[in-house]
Amino acid sequence: MATKLDPHHLVALMCYTFKDNQDSSPRRLDPSLHSLQGGIVDSHETNVRTFRILDALAHISVSRKESQVVAIGLQLNSRKQEIRLTVAENEKVTDGLVNHLTKIWRKLQVLSVEYEKNRGGRWDKSELRSPEMPKKVGRSLKMGIFRDIYQYSLEKQMRRIDKWSKGLRRFMKELLKRRVFLHLQGFELSLYKAVVALLLAVEVVSKLHDNPKDQLTESEWELAYSQSILANKHVKIVLADRKESGCEILAQELGDHLSQDPFQLRRALEKLTSLSRHIETLFGFAHSPRLRPALRYRLFTSAVPKKAHTVELPTSPEEWKSFLEVACDKHYDFQETHAVELAESFGSSKWVCPVHCECGLIQYLHAKQGNQWDYVPPFSYIGVSKLSCSACRIWIETFNEQSGRRFYTRCSHGKWYWPWGIPRTEGPLVGVMARKVLDEYLAYLESHKLLRSNLESSCGSSDGASHGLSDDDEKDAEAVGAAIVQDRGGGGLGFFDDK
Numbered sequence: 001m002a003t004k005l006d007p008h009h010l011v012a013l014m015c016y017t018f019k020d021n022q023d024s025s026p027r028r029l030d031p032s033l034h035s036l037q038g039g040i041v042d043s044h045e046t047n048v049r050t051f052r053i054l055d056a057l058a059h060i061s062v063s064r065k066e067s068q069v070v071a072i073g074l075q076l077n078s079r080k081q082e083i084r085l086t087v088a089e090n091e092k093v094t095d096g097l098v099n100h101l102t103k104i105w106r107k108l109q110v111l112s113v114e115y116e117k118n119r120g121g122r123w124d125k126s127e128l129r130s131p132e133m134p135k136k137v138g139r140s141l142k143m144g145i146f147r148d149i150y151q152y153s154l155e156k157q158m159r160r161i162d163k164w165s166k167g168l169r170r171f172m173k174e175l176l177k178r179r180v181f182l183h184l185q186g187f188e189l190s191l192y193k194a195v196v197a198l199l200l201a202v203e204v205v206s207k208l209h210d211n212p213k214d215q216l217t218e219s220e221w222e223l224a225y226s227q228s229i230l231a232n233k234h235v236k237i238v239l240a241d242r243k244e245s246g247c248e249i250l251a252q253e254l255g256d257h258l259s260q261d262p263f264q265l266r267r268a269l270e271k272l273t274s275l276s277r278h279i280e281t282l283f284g285f286a287h288s289p290r291l292r293p294a295l296r297y298r299l300f301t302s303a304v305p306k307k308a309h310t311v312e313l314p315t316s317p318e319e320w321k322s323f324l325e326v327a328c329d330k331h332y333d334f335q336e337t338h339a340v341e342l343a344e345s346f347g348s349s350k351w352v353c354p355v356h357c358e359c360g361l362i363q364y365l366h367a368k369q370g371n372q373w374d375y376v377p378p379f380s381y382i383g384v385s386k387l388s389c390s391a392c393r394i395w396i397e398t399f400n401e402q403s404g405r406r407f408y409t410r411c412s413h414g415k416w417y418w419p420w421g422i423p424r425t426e427g428p429l430v431g432v433m434a435r436k437v438l439d440e441y442l443a444y445l446e447s448h449k450l451l452r453s454n455l456e457s458s459c460g461s462s463d464g465a466s467h468g469l470s471d472d473d474e475k476d477a478e479a480v481g482a483a484i485v486q487d488r489g490g491g492g493l494g495f496f497d498d499k
């Protein structure tokens with residue numbers, strides 16, 4: 001069932017309702033539950049592996065310090081041996097980004113050829129894994145790719161370093177003060193090795209912090225590369241320790257000792273290695289004989305034009321109040337205060353609401369663009385540099401139900417963002433999506449018992465009370481019940497005796 005309420009107003013309302021908190025529905029994609037369309041090869045398992053590659057491509061596309069999110073879609077025309085990457089951003093996609101992706105793709109193609117040469121046909125498709133290869137193969141190519149990606153994403157990477165490296169240093173110092181250094185073992189030894197490698201790489205690239213135009217020497221890049229890849233290996237072990245709880249246990253121990261909140265060790269390690277982990281994923285892509293067709297085909301790229309709507313929200317507490325009454329289908333006391341707060345937090349200005357990249361990309365791939373790619377089914381999975389927000393999660397879910405197509409991103413982080421713009425403001429999807437948002441709003445109110453306050457006087461509430469007795473019948477029924485209870489004696493208590 002649809003609603004006529006504007007989905008933008010509802011998303012703003014959800015944003016106010018959840019503020020910076022997650023709603024109850026962050027969802028991780030379980031690929032085993034879905035069939036995929038348009039993958040690189042005719043194998044579900046292999047196509048699931050390409051999720052990480054698309055996410056990696058989206059991740060290395062981010063260069064700006066903040067608020068840049070990128071989504072990437074894939075199409076493959078195996079008959080013509082052509083492949084297309086379609087890139088979308090919340091803002092405009094720059095030529096620089098398209099050129100960067102094209103350049104990295106070309107270098108991955110060269111690396112893939114190098115691997116193929118070294119395999120020398122020693123792989124048949126029945127083998128699950130491709131044969132081990134001396135680690136030296138393609139080393140200088142890999143270092144070149146690492147350097148190109150690092151330089152492009154330098155500003156963003158410096159931001160991660162600024163945010164997390166100092167805390168990580170302090171944490172390690174505290175740990176070492178409490179342990180006999182030479183006796184570190186197991187998890188803590190891996191952590192130690194990970195942090196040393198990580199900080200060494202950080203130290204080298206930090207030379208570019210204030211002077212990004214400066215050049216690092218070949219041997220400095222060599223050091224940054226090898227330490228980053230080494231850090232990846234140890235960090236992986238550390239993050240997985242004790243069913244992914246090792247970091248939290250240690251951080252809690254040190255936090256308790258210092259009477260501080262535990263340091264976000266896992267997050268620090270994840271953030272500081274994110275770029276090099278994604279780079280390694282791309283190396284894996286070039287190494288895979290199964291995915292080789294993708295890197296043999298001719299590459300096309302497209303950019304989704306930036307799209308945004310101007311939205312006018314209710315401006316006064318009165319307007320918000322009547323909006324809330326329509327949304328809840330009646331008046332409740334809590335709406336008075338919520339309406340005042342809503343008017344205060346959103347103010348009276350018009351809002352420019354960008355269409356988030358994953359939704360814009362899906363809409364673009366779905367609509368006819370008047371070229372040969374209109375007839376090539378896009379791959380069901382959309383790579384994203386950041387988890388989807390709740391509004392995008394609901395929009396994609398609605399799109400999938402309505403269009404007969406299927407698109408997925410890896411997960412929603414369960415947060416609501418404002419401003420948020422719907423990809424198309426007309427068509428049946430708008431009302432259906434709005435209804436889903438409204439249902440989540442009502443479920444929230446219900447779970448916080450806000451819809452109960454004037455339930456008794458209600459005859460039209462949404463929980464089915466309208467099917468109850470009329471007021472007179474209700475009084476009669478209560479009177480009959482009371483009489484029976486009295487009859488059983490003991491001032492009514494006898495009614496509850498065991499029979």
Ligand SMILES: [Zn+2]
Pocket residue numbers: 356388389390391392393
């Ligand atoms: Zn979003």
